[in-house]
Amino acid sequence: MSAALAAAPPPTLAEFLDWEPRQDAHFEWDGIQPLAMVGRTFLHTELASRVFDALRAALRGTPCSVIRADLRVMTANASRVRYPDLAVTCSPIGPADRVVPAPVFLPEVLSETTGAVDRGIKRQEYAALPSLTRYVMLAHDAPLAIVCDRASGFEERPERETLSIPEFGITLPLAVLYAGLLPG
Structure with a gap:
C-alpha cells in the first residue's frame, strides 16, 4: 500500500535512492515522487507470509532466494523503485545489497487502495x-x-483453486493459503 509523501520530496531518482534508506518507512518511487508505503492488514501480512514460507521450503538447496518486502525492485529501465510483497531471485545477492537482482517471480497481495x-x-x-x-x-x-x-504476454489469468508456480515446482491450494483469513 502506498500514499503520496506530504513533505517536499527529493526531486530526482538519484536523490531518492540516497534519501530513502535513511527514512523510518519504505517509500516507492513512481518516476516522479516518493510514495510512502502505509500499514498493511493482518490478512495482507499473513497471506504474504504463507506464500513466503511455501517458497522458502521449495527453494531450499537451490541457488534461488525468496525476499520479503524489504529490498527494492528497480523497474522501467531502473527509473522506478518498487517494494513487492515478495520477490524471488536466482542471481547472487550480497549481504549489503538493497536491490533484488534479476527477479524471476513477484507475488503481491492486492489491497483496496x-x-x-x-x-x-x-x-x-x-x-x-x-x-x-x-x-x-x-x-x-x-x-x-x-x-x-511471460508465456501469456503478462495478460491476467485467474486461478481459483490452486496457485501454480511451475518455475519452482510448487502448487499451492488457495483454500489452504486463505484458511481462516476471510470472513464466513
Missing part, C-alpha cells in the same frame, strides 16, 4: 523486467490468484 496500481502500472513495469517469468496478485477479499506470466 493499491489494487488498481498493482494490476495496471506495476504489471506493465514488471512485465518489462527481462528476468521476470511470473507476477502473481492475490486478492484481498476472496481466494483468488491473478497470474501474469
Whole structure:
C-alpha cells in the first residue's frame, strides 16, 4: 500500500535512492515522487507470509532466494523503485545489497487502495523486467490468484483453486493459503 509523501520530496531518482534508506518507512518511487508505503492488514501480512514460507521450503538447496518486502525492485529501465510483497531471485545477492537482482517471480497481495496500481502500472513495469517469468496478485477479499506470466504476454489469468508456480515446482491450494483469513 502506498500514499503520496506530504513533505517536499527529493526531486530526482538519484536523490531518492540516497534519501530513502535513511527514512523510518519504505517509500516507492513512481518516476516522479516518493510514495510512502502505509500499514498493511493482518490478512495482507499473513497471506504474504504463507506464500513466503511455501517458497522458502521449495527453494531450499537451490541457488534461488525468496525476499520479503524489504529490498527494492528497480523497474522501467531502473527509473522506478518498487517494494513487492515478495520477490524471488536466482542471481547472487550480497549481504549489503538493497536491490533484488534479476527477479524471476513477484507475488503481491492486492489491497483496496493499491489494487488498481498493482494490476495496471506495476504489471506493465514488471512485465518489462527481462528476468521476470511470473507476477502473481492475490486478492484481498476472496481466494483468488491473478497470474501474469511471460508465456501469456503478462495478460491476467485467474486461478481459483490452486496457485501454480511451475518455475519452482510448487502448487499451492488457495483454500489452504486463505484458511481462516476471510470472513464466513
